[in-house]
Amino acid sequence: MGGGRGGGGQKRGRTQRRHFRNHRDNVWKKNKSDDSTATTTTTTTTSTWGPFATQNLAFENYYKEQSIVAEDEWDAFLEILLKPLPAAFRINSSAQFFEDIRSQLETDFMNSLNAEVVALILLVADSGEADAIRPLPWYPDNLAWHSNFSRMQLRKNQTLERFHEFLKRENETGNITRQEAVSMVPPLFLDVHPEHFLLDMCAAPGSKTFQLLEMIHQSTEFGLLPAGMVIANDLDVQRCNLLIHQTKRMCSANLIVTNHEAQHFPSCRVKDVSEMETGEGRINELMFDRVLCDVPCSGDGTLRKAPDIWRKWNAGMGNGLHRLQVQIAMRGLALLKVGGRMVYSTCSMNPVENEAVVAEVLRRSGESIELLDVSIELPELIRRPGIKKWKVRDRGLWLASYKDVPKHRRGAIVPSMFPSGRTYDVETAPDNLEEVNPPESNQENANPSSLEKTPDNGNNVDSEQGLEQLENLATPSEASELEVSDLPLERCMRILPHDQNTGAFFIAVFQKLSSAAAVDTSHLSGQLTKRQDELPNKLADGIIEDAHMLEIEPPVDDANDQQSICSEAASDADLADKSLKEDTLKLDSSGICEENEADATETNGEIENKSEMSKGGKRKLQMQGRWRGVDPVVLFQDEATISSIRAFYGISESFPFEGQLVARNDDAQRVKRIYYISKSVQNVLKLNLQVGQQLKITSIGLKTFERQTSKEGTSTKCGYRVSSEGLPLLLPYITKQILYASLADFKHLLQYRTIKFADFVDSKFGEKASELMEGCCVIVLNHGAQASPLPIDASTIAIGCWKGKTNVSAMVSPTDSQELLERLCVHLEKKGNSLAQENNHCDSMADAEEAVATS
Numbered sequence: 001m002g003g004g005r006g007g008g009g010q011k012r013g014r015t016q017r018r019h020f021r022n023h024r025d026n027v028w029k030k031n032k033s034d035d036s037t038a039t040t041t042t043t044t045t046t047s048t049w050g051p052f053a054t055q056n057l058a059f060e061n062y063y064k065e066q067s068i069v070a071e072d073e074w075d076a077f078l079e080i081l082l083k084p085l086p087a088a089f090r091i092n093s094s095a096q097f098f099e100d101i102r103s104q105l106e107t108d109f110m111n112s113l114n115a116e117v118v119a120l121i122l123l124v125a126d127s128g129e130a131d132a133i134r135p136l137p138w139y140p141d142n143l144a145w146h147s148n149f150s151r152m153q154l155r156k157n158q159t160l161e162r163f164h165e166f167l168k169r170e171n172e173t174g175n176i177t178r179q180e181a182v183s184m185v186p187p188l189f190l191d192v193h194p195e196h197f198l199l200d201m202c203a204a205p206g207s208k209t210f211q212l213l214e215m216i217h218q219s220t221e222f223g224l225l226p227a228g229m230v231i232a233n234d235l236d237v238q239r240c241n242l243l244i245h246q247t248k249r250m251c252s253a254n255l256i257v258t259n260h261e262a263q264h265f266p267s268c269r270v271k272d273v274s275e276m277e278t279g280e281g282r283i284n285e286l287m288f289d290r291v292l293c294d295v296p297c298s299g300d301g302t303l304r305k306a307p308d309i310w311r312k313w314n315a316g317m318g319n320g321l322h323r324l325q326v327q328i329a330m331r332g333l334a335l336l337k338v339g340g341r342m343v344y345s346t347c348s349m350n351p352v353e354n355e356a357v358v359a360e361v362l363r364r365s366g367e368s369i370e371l372l373d374v375s376i377e378l379p380e381l382i383r384r385p386g387i388k389k390w391k392v393r394d395r396g397l398w399l400a401s402y403k404d405v406p407k408h409r410r411g412a413i414v415p416s417m418f419p420s421g422r423t424y425d426v427e428t429a430p431d432n433l434e435e436v437n438p439p440e441s442n443q444e445n446a447n448p449s450s451l452e453k454t455p456d457n458g459n460n461v462d463s464e465q466g467l468e469q470l471e472n473l474a475t476p477s478e479a480s481e482l483e484v485s486d487l488p489l490e491r492c493m494r495i496l497p498h499d500q501n502t503g504a505f506f507i508a509v510f511q512k513l514s515s516a517a518a519v520d521t522s523h524l525s526g527q528l529t530k531r532q533d534e535l536p537n538k539l540a541d542g543i544i545e546d547a548h549m550l551e552i553e554p555p556v557d558d559a560n561d562q563q564s565i566c567s568e569a570a571s572d573a574d575l576a577d578k579s580l581k582e583d584t585l586k587l588d589s590s591g592i593c594e595e596n597e598a599d600a601t602e603t604n605g606e607i608e609n610k611s612e613m614s615k616g617g618k619r620k621l622q623m624q625g626r627w628r629g630v631d632p633v634v635l636f637q638d639e640a641t642i643s644s645i646r647a648f649y650g651i652s653e654s655f656p657f658e659g660q661l662v663a664r665n666d667d668a669q670r671v672k673r674i675y676y677i678s679k680s681v682q683n684v685l686k687l688n689l690q691v692g693q694q695l696k697i698t699s700i701g702l703k704t705f706e707r708q709t710s711k712e713g714t715s716t717k718c719g720y721r722v723s724s725e726g727l728p729l730l731l732p733y734i735t736k737q738i739l740y741a742s743l744a745d746f747k748h749l750l751q752y753r754t755i756k757f758a759d760f761v762d763s764k765f766g767e768k769a770s771e772l773m774e775g776c777c778v779i780v781l782n783h784g785a786q787a788s789p790l791p792i793d794a795s796t797i798a799i800g801c802w803k804g805k806t807n808v809s810a811m812v813s814p815t816d817s818q819e820l821l822e823r824l825c826v827h828l829e830k831k832g833n834s835l836a837q838e839n840n841h842c843d844s845m846a847d848a849e850e851a852v853a854t855s
């Protein structure tokens, strides 16, 4: 296995360790004295000392017993879990200015922040690192960065304000994504190519989906699109909105967002792409080249950024998720092409959610899959091998083998949770354990709502008072030897917090070798039959709705509520700026729901399309499903609208090259938006959204045009403006309503937003602007007064504007205007600045910011 072990942890000195113990003791004492009811537990949220408990003896006991770190590393491991997580972020490699952003970090920020490090010495010293910011060594091309400041420090410290503002702005405009460092790892092991069809099974809030989109778009020629696509799925509709917001910043026409239970992700039909040209493609089941299976988990790898987990953690959390995780992974493998790769990952350290799932997947799949040894990939990433022996803890008992599981717990604790995965005859179960350990004697595996009510909160069954008593029960079963897996689980990767100052993560990489059926899993089906009458009522509604389709579901008492799982994602949710989040919800849900009501009625279980009927069948219905959640995506070809738009902008015949423009209406009369969908997406949609098909789509396509009326409400020749997301794609094909502005005028438009024709610095430009047709136009920056029309390429800088009766207004949000001004400043400076005289741009940055702020 590649990668070093435990560098950081072993270096810690004794003094630090002592300091750490004292600190923990203080927190512990303070919490106890502040909360009179919590006599045997650290649990409190009312302490004046700090908002959260930072100790959970059940957690410590559990992981010590599982030997996930060596004994002499234990203090270092715990110590780092108490430290806030340093911030990390990625540069979007398909953003227009990504190289400028990278060099701004490599030079400007690295120098200035490191120079200020003296002032910040306390902050930085606390992390044990010398640099204020540094690129993550294992991430390709210096595109991911680690900053030694936690998000709280960034928010609170004035010295860091400029850097913080930079991060906020670039995140908002999609140039960077703030993301926990370890969470960036799984997509890197997928070996994605631009032509790949990818499935992200549990995708919200979407930081990894964003990475996958970047990967397929990376080497695509300007103005063209990759042949591949991403289907990003999540069970939770609200979180799908976050996912849509996150991925919208990527401006991709190669994405479909769906809302399914991953374990029942539907089989889609698709035409054989190689035969598509002839129009005779055979219809096959859609299989994916790559699958990302970043499953819901107990999330204890995110303790550093979500310290509330200290209070909530119990061993039952992982037990309760194990079977769902196996099901999701198995469905992922079923949808994977032969030769394709699937990455299984969690942000949990629990072997029951990690190695046990991988082992079960290997057992069920027999020779048809291989767990890959990827130790030579990303050699700078410090990782540890997966473990081959572990125990299961259930209701205060340590269980070394399934045969030790008391009869009454055999529905909740299944054979696949153990290293050998073997089933034993029920008769061998030690009944007497029920007597020594009656179920109500502790609360592990209890459902979270009942935990909240118990006086000691139930989480710390191993807390000081109860520890001795439980330890008697908690020693590994005398009846059994500890099982050791004979599967190559050392090929899994464990990333631990103290190795490189991160959170914890688990990753396994599979390759599908053949489509052979899974091996016998009847022992598991046996479990199912027994528990079918006990289907959960604690999981998300969707699971219950589809209960007839279930194979195996976690039992009631082991299922975590949706809040306590997926904590990685939950805490990632605040990546999105709140105002933008609200904006997304408005744009995406409300508009969509209106369409739903306006256009669809259900008859005999099928949906009938009113708008289609009202147009006498003229509009060709592209897709429709029974899904009545967020978005039935009523898309259709509206030749009349689309050809009037083409005529107005002089969009050349070669567009839409391989993809398709489709319209979406928000009332029966008028189209509101026009979307562009890539050929790959089109191919999937064609066959999977006809009436009766099941793909539940919440978002699709790249918005290219949007209905817009002039301020005065007067009608214009074309009532559709080019959307900022669609502009880069359309730009090479637009021949009318396009003008080339000098740097001075371009900047003024960004600064002042509206400029009268007579007020442009370049009077000829003002004249030309006045001659445009009223409505939307595109203004391209003409550096250095070249003869127009300019060649359009990836370096072209352009914005959408509105030509009114007397003026031109920029149709760019204030944040985007400010960002673009900043980028112009950096970009032109970097170019050695032959344009310095023409420009004088940087002096006016302050004016610009002021103008934007007041506009």
Ligand SMILES: C[S@@+](CC[C@H](N)C(=O)[O-])C[C@H]1O[C@@H](n2cnc3c(N)ncnc32)[C@H](O)[C@@H]1O
Pocket (backbone or CB within 6 Å): 183, 201, 202, 203, 204, 205, 206, 207, 208, 209, 233, 234, 235, 236, 239, 260, 261, 262, 263, 294, 295, 296, 297, 566, 567, 568, 569, 572
């Ligand atoms: C660990 S988070 C995923 C994080 C995401 N991959 C990212 O990088 O941003 C797990 C996600 O699984 C979703 N989820 C939970 N149960 C699911 C199921 N049965 N099917 C699909 N998604 C599920 C949750 O809503 C949550 O968003």
